[in-house]
Amino acid sequence: MKTRLMQVLVAATAAAVMSTPVAAQWKPTKPINIIVPWAAGGATDQVTRVTAGELEEALGAKIVVINQPGAAGSIGTMNALNAPRDGYTWTAGAPKQLGTYPVLGLANTKLDDFHVFVSVTQVPIVSVNPSSPYQNMQQLLDAMKASPGTITFATAGNTSSGHIAAEAISKATGLKYRHVTYDGGNPAVILTVAGETQVTTQLASEQAEMIKGKRLRPLAVVGNKALEIEGYGTVPPITNWVKGLPSVDTAFGIFIPKGAPPEVAATIEKIWAEKIAHSDKLKAYSKGRSVLFSPMAGKAAHDAVWPTIVTDAWIINEAGMAKVSPDKLGIPKP
Numbered sequence: 001m002k003t004r005l006m007q008v009l010v011a012a013t014a015a016a017v018m019s020t021p022v023a024a025q026w027k028p029t030k031p032i033n034i035i036v037p038w039a040a041g042g043a044t045d046q047v048t049r050v051t052a053g054e055l056e057e058a059l060g061a062k063i064v065v066i067n068q069p070g071a072a073g074s075i076g077t078m079n080a081l082n083a084p085r086d087g088y089t090w091t092a093g094a095p096k097q098l099g100t101y102p103v104l105g106l107a108n109t110k111l112d113d114f115h116v117f118v119s120v121t122q123v124p125i126v127s128v129n130p131s132s133p134y135q136n137m138q139q140l141l142d143a144m145k146a147s148p149g150t151i152t153f154a155t156a157g158n159t160s161s162g163h164i165a166a167e168a169i170s171k172a173t174g175l176k177y178r179h180v181t182y183d184g185g186n187p188a189v190i191l192t193v194a195g196e197t198q199v200t201t202q203l204a205s206e207q208a209e210m211i212k213g214k215r216l217r218p219l220a221v222v223g224n225k226a227l228e229i230e231g232y233g234t235v236p237p238i239t240n241w242v243k244g245l246p247s248v249d250t251a252f253g254i255f256i257p258k259g260a261p262p263e264v265a266a267t268i269e270k271i272w273a274e275k276i277a278h279s280d281k282l283k284a285y286s287k288g289r290s291v292l293f294s295p296m297a298g299k300a301a302h303d304a305v306w307p308t309i310v311t312d313a314w315i316i317n318e319a320g321m322a323k324v325s326p327d328k329l330g331i332p333k334p
Contacts, residue, residue, distance in 0.1 A: 033089050034064070038073055039184025039187055042184040044092055047285065047291075051254060054276060057275075072159050074109075092255065104158060104322065115255065115268070117269075117276075118253040122249070123248075124203055124248060125220070126201055127211065129192060130215065132217065135217075140219060148175065152178045153179055153197065153198075156181070158181065161185075161203050171315060172243065172246075189206050193215045203291075211232050219235075228290070
């Protein structure tokens, strides 16, 4: 399932794990808080808790994961950015959203405000409730064409990975849907299972267990490669039916606000290279949740994420959701 972003991530990972920064070792003297700006159980929450356990062991310090959902993740992100820059308050999520929040007018953030540490990369899946009449992607597309703007798509909110996936489909096909938002990917998936919404386009990790349990029917991966889900089988790529779809892969990780003591980020970079890049627990999570294990930090992470900011920002703009044009924020049109 190596799409363009994933190829960049895999190449960058090799370079990222080769270097170890030279700096004083940071030894925390109190618990570290990681603000997850989404509800418990979603993609960010899942991988952050696995990563936090690995970091706790390496640092010899307690890490507390705090869920603060709301406003597409921007509230928790800004809470971390506005906290004292002492190195004890971090945040997590999809780093590309750090660049798209200002496009939406949700928060005044940018990628360069944070030290970014990527752990995994994920793809969205178009899935429906098993009682749905849609047996394949073509049937869903035909229904969207027959009833414009009425088929409900559940996502984790504006600019969430699920929302960007839905907008990418809409852009490529010219078909409209009705957006139903929740405070996290897990609620979006659960309420599609419950029948409150008809479709979800959330990430594979958030849907995998429901798909394995036959409580969701996957129709297509939002990408150009099929996805193998352990315990289920193969989900075909949406490009079998939809052409010209932009890449909507999403990297996930942990972010430390810049301005913290330099030894904090330097120490985490060292741990990322020596421990996270070889973590059996993260590898097992990735395999079990059908995601790509893609650890990287520093410039490698920045350079891998930036193209996804560009893509998402202009999808948002073309969908009429932008409060500020991306080009005014230094985000060039692809």
